[in-house]
Amino acid sequence: MSYFNLGVSFAFVPLLAGVYNLIPKKARPVLLLISSLGFFFVISRFLIAFLLLSVVSIYLIALKLSALDGKRDEVLKTAEKGGKKEIKEKYKKYKRLWVALGVAINVSCLVAFKYLNFFGMNIYGLLNVFGADLEFKPFTFAAPIGISFYTLQALAYILDVYNGRVKADKNILKVALFLSFFPQIMEGPIVRYGDTAGALYAGERVTYRNFCFGYQRILYGFLKKFIIADRLNYLVNNVFDNYTRFSGTAVAIGVIGYTVMLYTEFSGTMDVVIGIGEVFGIKIPENFRQPFFSKNISEFWMRWHISLGLWFKDFIFYPVSLSKMGKKITSVMRKKLGNQYGPLVGGSIALAAVWFLNGLWHGAGYTFLFYGLYQFIMILSGNLFEPLVKKICAVLHINRENIVYRVFQSVKMTLLVFVGELFFYAKTVPQGFKMLGRIFTSVKFSGKEILSLGMDKNDYLIVFIALVFIFVVGILKEKNINIREEISKKNIAVRWLIYYILILSIILFGAYGPGYVPVEPIYADF
Amino acid sequence: MERLIEILEELNPDVDYNTVENLIDGRYLDSLKILSLIAEIEDEFDVEIPTVEIIPANFNSAKSMWDLIERLKDDE
Numbered sequence A: 001m002s003y004f005n006l007g008v009s010f011a012f013v014p015l016l017a018g019v020y021n022l023i024p025k026k027a028r029p030v031l032l033l034i035s036s037l038g039f040f041f042v043i044s045r046f047l048i049a050f051l052l053l054s055v056v057s058i059y060l061i062a063l064k065l066s067a068l069d070g071k072r073d074e075v076l077k078t079a080e081k082g083g084k085k086e087i088k089e090k091y092k093k094y095k096r097l098w099v100a101l102g103v104a105i106n107v108s109c110l111v112a113f114k115y116l117n118f119f120g121m122n123i124y125g126l127l128n129v130f131g132a133d134l135e136f137k138p139f140t141f142a143a144p145i146g147i148s149f150y151t152l153q154a155l156a157y158i159l160d161v162y163n164g165r166v167k168a169d170k171n172i173l174k175v176a177l178f179l180s181f182f183p184q185i186m187e188g189p190i191v192r193y194g195d196t197a198g199a200l201y202a203g204e205r206v207t208y209r210n211f212c213f214g215y216q217r218i219l220y221g222f223l224k225k226f227i228i229a230d231r232l233n234y235l236v237n238n239v240f241d242n243y244t245r246f247s248g249t250a251v252a253i254g255v256i257g258y259t260v261m262l263y264t265e266f267s268g269t270m271d272v273v274i275g276i277g278e279v280f281g282i283k284i285p286e287n288f289r290q291p292f293f294s295k296n297i298s299e300f301w302m303r304w305h306i307s308l309g310l311w312f313k314d315f316i317f318y319p320v321s322l323s324k325m326g327k328k329i330t331s332v333m334r335k336k337l338g339n340q341y342g343p344l345v346g347g348s349i350a351l352a353a354v355w356f357l358n359g360l361w362h363g364a365g366y367t368f369l370f371y372g373l374y375q376f377i378m379i380l381s382g383n384l385f386e387p388l389v390k391k392i393c394a395v396l397h398i399n400r401e402n403i404v405y406r407v408f409q410s411v412k413m414t415l416l417v418f419v420g421e422l423f424f425y426a427k428t429v430p431q432g433f434k435m436l437g438r439i440f441t442s443v444k445f446s447g448k449e450i451l452s453l454g455m456d457k458n459d460y461l462i463v464f465i466a467l468v469f470i471f472v473v474g475i476l477k478e479k480n481i482n483i484r485e486e487i488s489k490k491n492i493a494v495r496w497l498i499y500y501i502l503i504l505s506i507i508l509f510g511a512y513g514p515g516y517v518p519v520e521p522i523y524a525d526f
Numbered sequence B: 001m002e003r004l005i006e007i008l009e010e011l012n013p014d015v016d017y018n019t020v021e022n023l024i025d026g027r028y029l030d031s032l033k034i035l036s037l038i039a040e041i042e043d044e045f046d047v048e049i050p051t052v053e054i055i056p057a058n059f060n061s062a063k064s065m066w067d068l069i070e071r072l073k074d075d076e
Helices: A006-022 A026-080 A081-114 A116-129 A147-163 A172-181 A193-202 A208-241 A248-279 A298-301 A306-321 A324-362 A366-395 A403-425 A429-443 A447-451 A458-479 A483-489 A492-509 B001-011 B031-045 B062-075
Strands: none
Touching: A006 A026, A006 A116, A006 A483, A026 A081, A026 A147, A026 A172, A081 A116, A116 A492, A147 A172, A147 A193, A147 A306, A147 A324, A172 A193, A172 A306, A208 A248, A248 A403, A248 A429, A248 A458, A298 A306, A298 A366, A298 A403, A306 A324, A306 A366, A306 B031, A306 B062, A324 A366, A324 B031, A366 A403, A366 A492, A403 A429, A458 A483, A483 A492, A483 B001, B001 B031, B001 B062, B031 B062
16 A cells, blocks of 8 residues: 555545535544544554554553643642752652653554564574574564654654643544544654644645645655656666676666655655645645755755654754763863864764664664664764865865855765665665675676666656756755745646646656556655 | 853854844754754853753744743743
8 A cells, every 4th residue: 555556645535535525624533533543454454453552652641741740830839949849850750750651662562563573683693602502583473554653753742742842632532643644654754743733633624725735746746756766666676686787887877766766756755645634734744855955964864854853853862962961071072172073072972873773763674774874974974074174165265155066065965875875775784885886896888788777768768857857846946936836826727737747747657557666665664 | 142142153153143043944053063052051051951942943043042041040
């Protein structure tokens, strides 16, 4: 099942929107909830119990936290001035225990489904090094769909309630809908309670404008996936599976192809997800913001899978770097190393934790851990070399805001991203190194070979034109030009002409039928 | 407020802190600079900034940072 399934996007969603408008406002969120749970059940059957466990646990714990806050405030009212701090500390401790329980329940489900085999294999391997003769039999159960995504959302909710960022909701249906809303359940974005819960439960009717705007966005996602990602899929897998048989140039094409495929598949899915949200008047936060226009890797991660980056920033980076120990390190190091490098020491410990967990979140495997390590090193070196680069630019009189320099930065950044994604998709870390080595050692250019990888001349041309189109849309978005708003101002003939061109180009240039293998939803596996 | 602006100028001198209102969203201050800034503010103004207060709205301008410091002082 995927959001690119025509039945889901072009039958289920419009039908649901129709029924949604027919029923009373109060019943609409209930309809969304039933549809969402139904959607989950169709994919994961009785594993829905784990989603419900998550809902119930965060709902009850949030209420408990809120009750403790209330009780504390009551006690504080009558307390003497000197004892207030003690009371606050006491209640903070209670709250921490409850949050820990919530985190333990939700994280243990995630670990059980995603990491048991990986940890088991490594523990057995380690024991075998010490002479034990054990054979690890991997578990073969499937995980509930979207568990990596909804678990982070669930954790964010209780942590936000704990921190006072949001209020505990007394309505369990609202909490359930927030966690299980069907467009987001498979691949995110990982939204926060304050972002969507209100709109999800408001039950505003589907308007003609929202419906049109939503479907424009959905079509744009289909264009990315059907015209580009599906066309590249066979070539990419062919190169990654058989890289020893190909020249370095062909491997490079496969590697670039993978990043393009990953971007168009994942950001295309987000277009569909956000588009479905828009149909129902729900503003799901953006997960991509023209990532390839970034100046460096650090900025790239603020523009690619934004919701995951923000989650790690709020719940790992700042809590680690601003913990008592973190603050102490920063303060000592600033005195020793100054403002440029001082905070980098404490900051990089937090950053290492972020990238270790980020790698692990994507999957239980060494390629993902290596991928995290690679991103960490790239971001750290960017910070270390920044003063040097600044000096060199000053000596050479290079204006860093100049368009030529900006393009140079983006190209350099994109090349670094290609390398990171190569390790992300390689079967093993050594394979990643071998492929990377091959790019530089087996430099041959043969048109015949390039056309034998899995795409013919027309395929390359179509991918190129579609990428130029996405690039132009990206530039307009960077300039804050709202393309869809502009389209909506045109008269009906022009508007429908644009829609027809979009639909026709997906039908005509989409890569489906014999000879093509559609990409499975990549992020749904994480 | 003047002392706060001095601290900010030490971190990134290329910004006019009296007028810019998108220090975070405009990427003038990244996460590492925020760590420095927090350490400095806590030392200088004797407040403790909890992690929940580290949101763009509190750090987008010198004025909003000042408001945060004042608020934290009142809370104590």
